[in-house]
Amino acid sequence: MSLARRIVAGLVVLGFICSAPIGGRGEEIGYLETFSLAPDREKALESLVPGTRDYYYYHALHYQNIGRLDKVDELLKIWEERHRGDNRRRVIENRQILLSYDAAPEEALDRLRRRLGLSFPHQRERPDVPPGRPTALDQDNITRERFMSRARTPGRQNVERFERTAYDWLITHDLTNDERRDLLSRLDHPDYPNLPELIAADLDYARSEGFGHHNVHKLLTLEQLEALRELEPELIHDATFIATWLSSLRPGPDVDVERDLPERRAYLERLWEFAAELAPAHNAVKLTILHHRLALDRKMGVYDLDRFRQYIRIPRHAPYVNEEWIDEQRRRHPEHRADPSADYREATLLPPVGNDEPLVREYLAHFFLTEDLREEFREYLREEYLDTVFAETRLMAGVDDPEELYSLLSPTAVQKLRDRVEIDFAP
Numbered sequence: 001m002s003l004a005r006r007i008v009a010g011l012v013v014l015g016f017i018c019s020a021p022i023g024g025r026g027e028e029i030g031y032l033e034t035f036s037l038a039p040d041r042e043k044a045l046e047s048l049v050p051g052t053r054d055y056y057y058y059h060a061l062h063y064q065n066i067g068r069l070d071k072v073d074e075l076l077k078i079w080e081e082r083h084r085g086d087n088r089r090r091v092i093e094n095r096q097i098l099l100s101y102d103a104a105p106e107e108a109l110d111r112l113r114r115r116l117g118l119s120f121p122h123q124r125e126r127p128d129v130p131p132g133r134p135t136a137l138d139q140d141n142i143t144r145e146r147f148m149s150r151a152r153t154p155g156r157q158n159v160e161r162f163e164r165t166a167y168d169w170l171i172t173h174d175l176t177n178d179e180r181r182d183l184l185s186r187l188d189h190p191d192y193p194n195l196p197e198l199i200a201a202d203l204d205y206a207r208s209e210g211f212g213h214h215n216v217h218k219l220l221t222l223e224q225l226e227a228l229r230e231l232e233p234e235l236i237h238d239a240t241f242i243a244t245w246l247s248s249l250r251p252g253p254d255v256d257v258e259r260d261l262p263e264r265r266a267y268l269e270r271l272w273e274f275a276a277e278l279a280p281a282h283n284a285v286k287l288t289i290l291h292h293r294l295a296l297d298r299k300m301g302v303y304d305l306d307r308f309r310q311y312i313r314i315p316r317h318a319p320y321v322n323e324e325w326i327d328e329q330r331r332r333h334p335e336h337r338a339d340p341s342a343d344y345r346e347a348t349l350l351p352p353v354g355n356d357e358p359l360v361r362e363y364l365a366h367f368f369l370t371e372d373l374r375e376e377f378r379e380y381l382r383e384e385y386l387d388t389v390f391a392e393t394r395l396m397a398g399v400d401d402p403e404e405l406y407s408l409l410s411p412t413a414v415q416k417l418r419d420r421v422e423i424d425f426a427p
Contacts, residue, residue, distance in 0.1 A: 158182035212240035
């Protein structure tokens with residue numbers, strides 16, 4: 001027997017022996033000691049009940065120890081018939097294979113290979129013999145076009161078989177309408193050079209559900225929105241497109257637009273530059289932006305008459321508004337009326353206008369101190385409201401003839417004005 005085979009056989013024997021249980025199922029350690037230490041083991045075996053698992057195990061073990069392998073083969077057949085699944089029988093079989101190696105080495109090795117599921121498919125490398133298999137990949141089978149043709153199987157109208165790393169070049173490829181729509185639905189960032197063109201083509205598709213349907217629409221940069229607007233001019237009337245554009249004008253996260261007044265003014269200027277071009281149907285957006293700009297100007301000590309005129313000319317329901325003018329606007333352009341409660345905070349960070357009468361009153365009072373502008377605003381504001389603000393402003397400032405100003409007020413209003421004690425804080 002060669003040294004290599006002795007080493008292999010020794011290792012296998014060690015593994016098989018280590019896997020053997022100390023005793024059978026339910027076996028008491030006492031008999032194992034009796035069998036191991038008995039001077040006459042055949043006499044010790046007489047105490048076992050014939051037909052039991054212990055009977056077959058210890059008899060087979062004894063025959064292997066004394067070299068009677070032929071009797072072990074006979075016992076194994078009977079043992080298999082009467083006690084299937086006994087793990088100790090497999091241990092005896094393993095020992096039997098190893099012990100039979102000297103008498104029939106090839107047969108023993110063959111039985112070991114089958115039992116352990118061993119295979120040795122390795123071949124010796126011979127540099128003088130040319131290989132029978134390819135040594136390099138066929139480049140035609142690993143081209144991008146070949147992979148793409150496999151992913152775009154007939155009848156499949158999506159790009160689900162493409163990984164995200166392929167989107168950079170897939171987006172520049174000629175796609176079907178449905179493939180393009182599916183690709184746009186999967187994009188989670190806008191960093192693609194021809195993204196506006198793809199979105200415009202998708203919006204023109206008959207199955208399009210409009211701007212905002214895909215998440216990537218709301219991720220577009222300002223430059224991409226401008227490019228998309230040039231491709232699809234009608235988008236300027238789309239509420240979702242407008243909100244997305246307004247969101248793109250926000251300052252960075254490190255800018256405090258509430259306390260940094262110059263930054264807030266710059267932000268409101270950006271918003272108005274865009275909103276000023278919107279159709280009257282979006283007057284609520286204009287009203288919100290102008291309201292906050294007027295409030296900021298007042299805080300900074302600025303009262304811009306032209307900006308105030310723009311604000312007053314936006315139709316809206318308010319106690320001070322001329323109802324005849326509102327009715328006329330409603331008949332001619334019902335969609336032009338702005339809602340002061342409209343909330344565009346998600347897009348602009350600006351809260352709704354709400355009750356803006358105190359702001360309007362203060363602006364009117366500021367202008368009425370130096371000039372009578374009531375006639376200019378009568379078309380938009382109630383005459384009674386204008387006269388009241390004008391008279392109160394002039395009386396409080398001690399300007400003009402009080403008797404003439406009192407005539408603009410009701411007796412009750414005059415008395416309230418005389419009794420009023422007022423403390424005002426600068427904005």
